[in-house]
Amino acid sequence: MPAVKSLDGPVAVTGASGYIGSHVVVALMKHGYNVHACITDLNNPEKTDHLLKLNQCDYSGQLDLFSANLLEEGSYDIPFTDCIAVLHAATPMGYGGANTPHQVYDGMLNGTKNILNSVKKVGTVKRFVYTSSFAAIHHPMPSGYIFTEKDWATDNRDNDPSWSHNRIDEDGVxxxxxxxxxxxxxxxxxxxxxxxxxxxxxxxxxVLGPVLSKVHNSVGSWQWCIGQMLMRVTCKRAWNYLWNIVDVRDVGESQVLMIESKVSKNRSRYQLCATDESGEINVLQLQALLLKLFPKVNVGGPPDEIHAIINKYGNVYQTPLAHCDKARKELGLETHSVEDTLRETGQTMIDLGLVKPNWK
Ligand SMILES: NC(=O)c1ccc[n+]([C@@H]2O[C@H](COP(=O)([O-])OP(=O)(O)OC[C@H]3O[C@@H](n4cnc5c(N)ncnc54)[C@H](OP(=O)(O)O)[C@@H]3O)[C@@H](O)[C@H]2O)c1
Structure with a gap:
C-alpha cells in the first residue's frame, strides 16, 4: 500500500493519552498531521490537558479528542472516519496490578480485533502501525546474543514448559x-x-524520556523506576541483566516515519532499541549516569547481590543486546543520546511533582 503524507487526510492514534501514545501524537503534529486522538475518558484532565495544550504549540498539525474503548465493538468507527492511517498504541496494561494477566492477554487480542474491524469498516486506512514490543522479539538465548527483527519470541520454545497458554494466569510477563x-x-x-x-x-x-502527564508514572514502568532511583530507592527491575534504553520521542518519531516510508510494507517490523552499547547498561552504570546528571541527588542502585554476580561472572547477564540499525537505515530515524533521555525522564518527573528527589 502507498505511503501516506499529512495532506492526504487525518490520522488516528489509540491510547493517545498514554506515555507512548502522547509522543506519537506530538510527532504527528510536528509533521503537520491532523490527529484524531482516542482516549477512554474525556472527563479526566490528567488524560486530556497535556494533549489539548499541544494545539497551542507551534506545530503545523492539529488535534481533536475522541472517546473510544478497545473492549467495545465498533467504538472506533467514528474516530477512524476518513483516516488514512491508524497508529495503535492502546492496550490494557498490567502496571501495578491494574489488570490481571488474563485481562492483559485477552484485552490486547480482543481489543486489537475490534480496532482492526473498525479499520476495515471505514475503508480509508492505508497504513496501520502496531505498537508491539521487544517482548515479541526476545526469546531465551545465551548471554551476548544480538537480537534483530528476524527473532521472534516463539523461537527456541519447543521444549520450554514455561511458554504455555495454561500458564497465563500465573505468569504476567x-x-x-x-x-x-x-x-x-x-x-x-x-x-x-x-x-x-x-x-x-x-x-x-x-522506553524512557520526557513524561508529559501525571498518568505516565504507572507503577512498575521503566520511567517510574527512574523516579524511584532518584528517591534513593533500590531498583529491583532488570537489575541482574541489562536495560536497553530507547527514547520515547524516538518511538513517536519512528511511527511517523513508518506511515511515510516507501520501503516499509505489510509485515515490516522495527525494533526500537539502543543505537549502540551506550544504551545497553546495567543498573550500576545507570546509577552512575543518574549521579552525573543529577549531582545533588542521592541515587538508589541495584540490590547488593549484583556485586556477587559481577565478581563471579565479570558482569550481569548480557541481554538484551539489540540495536535500532534497521529503523535508522530504512526509516532514517535519528536517536537521542542516552544521557539526554535520562536527564529528560528525571527532570520532567521532578517538574510534574511525581518525584521528590533525595537531595544530598
Ligand atoms: N513503555 C514501554 O517500555 C513499552 C515497551 C514496549 C511496548 N510498549 C507498548 O506500548 C503501548 C503503550 O504503552 P505505554 O507504555 O504508553 O503505556 P500507558 O501509558 O499505560 O498507555 C496505555 C494506553 O492504553 C490505553 N488503554 C488501556 N485500556 C484501554 C481500553 N480498554 N480502551 C482504550 N484504550 C485503553 C490507555 O488509555 P486511557 O488512558 O485513555 O485509559 C493508555 O493510553 C502498549 O501497547 C505497550 O505494550 C511499551
Missing part, C-alpha cells in the same frame, strides 16, 4: 509477551486478507 506476538501476527494476517492497508510494527525495548 509470559502472558504479555505471548499476547504481543500473537497480536502482531494477527494484524499482519488481517491486513493481508483485507488488502487495503499495510501493518507495520514498532517493537520498543525499555
Amino acid at each position: 509470559m502472558a504479555y509477551n505471548m499476547a504481543k506476538i500473537e497480536t502482531e501476527l494477527m494484524c499482519y494476517d488481517f491486513a493481508e486478507k483485507d488488502g487495503r492497508f499495510d501493518v507495520i510494527s514498532a517493537c520498543p525495548n525499555s
Whole structure:
C-alpha cells in the first residue's frame, strides 16, 4: 500500500493519552498531521490537558479528542472516519496490578480485533502501525546474543514448559509477551486478507524520556523506576541483566516515519532499541549516569547481590543486546543520546511533582 503524507487526510492514534501514545501524537503534529486522538475518558484532565495544550504549540498539525474503548465493538468507527492511517498504541496494561494477566492477554487480542474491524469498516486506512514490543522479539538465548527483527519470541520454545497458554494466569510477563506476538501476527494476517492497508510494527525495548502527564508514572514502568532511583530507592527491575534504553520521542518519531516510508510494507517490523552499547547498561552504570546528571541527588542502585554476580561472572547477564540499525537505515530515524533521555525522564518527573528527589 502507498505511503501516506499529512495532506492526504487525518490520522488516528489509540491510547493517545498514554506515555507512548502522547509522543506519537506530538510527532504527528510536528509533521503537520491532523490527529484524531482516542482516549477512554474525556472527563479526566490528567488524560486530556497535556494533549489539548499541544494545539497551542507551534506545530503545523492539529488535534481533536475522541472517546473510544478497545473492549467495545465498533467504538472506533467514528474516530477512524476518513483516516488514512491508524497508529495503535492502546492496550490494557498490567502496571501495578491494574489488570490481571488474563485481562492483559485477552484485552490486547480482543481489543486489537475490534480496532482492526473498525479499520476495515471505514475503508480509508492505508497504513496501520502496531505498537508491539521487544517482548515479541526476545526469546531465551545465551548471554551476548544480538537480537534483530528476524527473532521472534516463539523461537527456541519447543521444549520450554514455561511458554504455555495454561500458564497465563500465573505468569504476567509470559502472558504479555505471548499476547504481543500473537497480536502482531494477527494484524499482519488481517491486513493481508483485507488488502487495503499495510501493518507495520514498532517493537520498543525499555522506553524512557520526557513524561508529559501525571498518568505516565504507572507503577512498575521503566520511567517510574527512574523516579524511584532518584528517591534513593533500590531498583529491583532488570537489575541482574541489562536495560536497553530507547527514547520515547524516538518511538513517536519512528511511527511517523513508518506511515511515510516507501520501503516499509505489510509485515515490516522495527525494533526500537539502543543505537549502540551506550544504551545497553546495567543498573550500576545507570546509577552512575543518574549521579552525573543529577549531582545533588542521592541515587538508589541495584540490590547488593549484583556485586556477587559481577565478581563471579565479570558482569550481569548480557541481554538484551539489540540495536535500532534497521529503523535508522530504512526509516532514517535519528536517536537521542542516552544521557539526554535520562536527564529528560528525571527532570520532567521532578517538574510534574511525581518525584521528590533525595537531595544530598
Ligand atoms: N513503555 C514501554 O517500555 C513499552 C515497551 C514496549 C511496548 N510498549 C507498548 O506500548 C503501548 C503503550 O504503552 P505505554 O507504555 O504508553 O503505556 P500507558 O501509558 O499505560 O498507555 C496505555 C494506553 O492504553 C490505553 N488503554 C488501556 N485500556 C484501554 C481500553 N480498554 N480502551 C482504550 N484504550 C485503553 C490507555 O488509555 P486511557 O488512558 O485513555 O485509559 C493508555 O493510553 C502498549 O501497547 C505497550 O505494550 C511499551
